[in-house]
Amino acid sequence: MEEYGLGPNGAMILASDLMINYLDDLKDEIDEYNSDWVLVDTAGQLELFAFRETGPLIASSLGFGDIQRSVCFLFDSNFVLRPNGFISTLLLAASVQFRFRKISQINILSKADLLDEDQIDMIVNWSQDFQALEESTSEREIGLIRELSMDLAEVFIQMGSTAELIPCTIKEENGLDLLFGSLQRVFDSDKSRFY
Secondary structure (H helix, E strand, O other): OOOOOOOHHHHHHHHHHHHHHHHHHHHHHHHHOOOOOOOOOOOOOHHHHOOOOHHHHHHHHOOOOOOOOEEEEEEEOOHHHOHHHHHHHHHHHHHHHHHOOOOEEEEEEEOHHHOOHHHHHHHHHHHHOHHHHHHHHHHHOOHHHHHHHHHHHHHHHHHOOOOOEEEOEOOOOEOHHHHHHHHHHHOOOOOOOOO
């Protein structure tokens, strides 16, 4: 921020863009760990990584040969409790999947410990049954939000299903076995790295 006279947002964007200059160093540093799996956590602001040219470039550049990679997209547990929040997040997830088209994507319902079992079941059901999502939208939303949400739900019905949504919480370690199983299905080799 000081060096370039930028505010917090501008500095984060520039830092993300400048990361391109250090990809070889990052690869060398990661390789020193000689690990079977590598998790790269990106900036919390989606547009910094997914919607700028540098994000897909970084994700593809940090690969090692033919090693498999995956993008994990987090569905915020509080935001997806209403149909319009779920649909908005689903649109973002589909957008990210489109941007990283050569890399498989796993969708995760994060912080599932903040929800009760019925809420988790409802959200996971929406991810698997877009007709149920459309019905919930019709029942729970009103006005323009309802109309837009219904139209978008219909688009997802026409497109078919998206990636499985895995409820996870680090606090109680719930769902981590399902996530690990999904990652193992993506990574068909014994020595894979995860991005």
